Amino acid sequence: MDEAAEANLPPTSNQKASTPASLATVSDLTMSPESSPESSPESSPGSSPGSRAAEIGLDDQAAMRLALAEAESAPDHGDVPVGAVVVTDGQVIASGHNERERRNDPTAHAEILALRGAAAVLGTWRLDATTLVVTLEPCAMCAGALVAARVGRLVFGALDPKAGACGSRYQICADPRLNHEVSVSSGVLAGEAEALLTNFFARRR
Ligand SMILES: [Zn+2]
Numbered sequence: 001m002d003e004a005a006e007a008n009l010p011p012t013s014n015q016k017a018s019t020p021a022s023l024a025t026v027s028d029l030t031m032s033p034e035s036s037p038e039s040s041p042e043s044s045p046g047s048s049p050g051s052r053a054a055e056i057g058l059d060d061q062a063a064m065r066l067a068l069a070e071a072e073s074a075p076d077h078g079d080v081p082v083g084a085v086v087v088t089d090g091q092v093i094a095s096g097h098n099e100r101e102r103r104n105d106p107t108a109h110a111e112i113l114a115l116r117g118a119a120a121v122l123g124t125w126r127l128d129a130t131t132l133v134v135t136l137e138p139c140a141m142c143a144g145a146l147v148a149a150r151v152g153r154l155v156f157g158a159l160d161p162k163a164g165a166c167g168s169r170y171q172i173c174a175d176p177r178l179n180h181e182v183s184v185s186s187g188v189l190a191g192e193a194e195a196l197l198t199n200f201f202a203r204r205r
Contacts, residue, residue, distance in 0.1 A: 057090010060155050063133040064189045067157075070097040070110065071135045071196055075203075077102040081196040084110035084134035086118035086127070093130070094118040110134060111142035115149050128152045135193035137164035137186065143172035146182050153183040157193035 058066075063085055070083025074097040083097040096113030100106060111134050119125050131153040132146060138156065143165035146154055154166060154173055165172045166184055173182040 058087055058092065060133065060185060060188045063087050063092065063131070064135070064155065064157060066092055066095065067110075067133050067135050068189065068192055068196065070095050071193070074098045074110075075200055081200050082110045082134065082136045084114040084132060086114050086130050086132050088118075088122070088130045093121045107141065109139065109142050111138055112145055115145055115151070119149070126150050131155060133188075135189075135196070136160055137166050137168055138173075139163050140165040140170055140172060143170070143182075146173060147178050147180050150180050151182050153185070155185045155188055157186075157188050157190045158197070159186065159190070 067083040067085045070085065071081040072083070074081045074083065077099070078101045079098040080100075081098070084095065085092045086094040094114050094117030096110045096117060098110045099108040099113060102108070111132060114132065114134075115127065118127055118130055122130075126149070128150040130151055132151050133155040134142075135157045137158065137160040138146065138154070139160070140163070156166065159168050161168050163169060166182075167173075167186065172178070173184050175181070
């Protein structure tokens with residue numbers, strides 16, 4: 001077990017309480033499963049293409065449920081359960097889950113695989129019109145890939161206090177020294193993502 005897998009195991013009960021308020025966005029506070037995204041197209045606090053896309057189709061929670069379903073299949077091949085989907089115009093265009101063990105590839109994180117799929121579908125490396133939704137806070141590599149791909153928006157579930165690079169350890173998605181900033185929403189269905197990870201590591205012991 002290397003550092004990335006260990007880092008994927010978040011503390012449980014006290015973690016949500018320590019979620020930095022600065023990571024939350026208005027959509028975290030207002031989005032609910034019952035809300036009708038079509039009802040207020042002009043009231044969006046965010047103006048990024050990804051944010052708009054999320055409102056006219058899948059909302060953050062619905063997209064996260066698909067990412068969680070991706071994560072659930074990773075343990076089938078011995079991988080830590082992390083899943084991701086890429087959303088544009090309210091639709092999922094690509095998805096992925098952690099396949100590091102399956103592929104013997106240190107870069108085969110869920111986010112990387114989903115970004116590659118999205119780029120192939122869209123025919124461009126520039127993914128500024130997309131939202132990446134992932135169950136766990138991205139690591140430094142994946143956060144760097146989000147910046148490199150010019151991803152418009154990131155939505156993640158559980159914090160990764162050991163290796164998270166979108167607020168926990170590093171702030172790669174909002175570093176003014178870099179040439180692109182990614183809008184970040186965190187904590188979406190975080191408890192479910194944490195439960196997947198906790199159960200995975202508990203079974204391994
Ligand atoms: Zn990663």
